[in-house]
Amino acid sequence: MICAAEEHIEQVVNLQLINKEKLKDKFLKKMRNRDNIDQTYSERRKKIKQEQQSRPKFEDLICPICLEIFQKVTTTQCGHAFCEMCIFDSLMRKAECPVCRVKIKTHSFQYCESFDNRINDLVHQYGDKTQIEHFKNRQLEMEQWNKSKQVDNLAIDQQVDIMDQSFIWCVATIKQIGKKEIFIHYDGWGKEYDEFIPLQSNRIAPLGLYTKREDIPKYQPEQRQFADIIEYINQYGELPTQNVLQN
Structure with a gap:
């Protein structure tokens, strides 16, 4: 009886091993099938592509002047966006849009705080360690720039x-x-x-911060003299003499 039981157990084990080998062969045969490999690869590529598309493209958030991710997005009248600090510095040198070269004739720019907050969230959510660290350094640079222009105790x-x-x-x-x-x-x-200027305007700065710089345009003496002539004509209704201009 014992021998018969042992023989039965051995047969069951052998059958299980045979079935296991058959399943293994069937699986390997399926995996070696070219169509199946192509399908698996295609599905994987599709999944990767979907993940990439779901992530923001930081290239779309780059300032055309500094080529960095926007810091306080500022939009000009022509519709182009820049970092506030970048467009501010650019207009000091030439009053035109750096992208389309349209003349900029007013200080009325558009800011969007919610857009800045969204950019900050995207960088911290999808950026790598280096990108996040660099973004934070740029934020500190912007803060220091704003502080340098503040005038205390007017x-x-x-x-x-x-x-x-x-x-x-x-x-x-x-x-x-x-x-x-x-x-x-x-x-x-x-x-x-x-003129009246808002207290929070970027057009106000400590004395000498910009007027003593040599790398930005300034009015020439003849331009100021021309303004004096216009003022004299408006006041007296006649051209000033040379003595008046010298005084």
């Missing part, structure tokens, strides 16, 4: 640097201070150029 008759409507920095004197804006007079220019 006072009447205080001189400051002011960017005029032509994107040229001039020395100006504060004549009035309101809750949201200041009224300034451009030193050496007629009163017709006086």
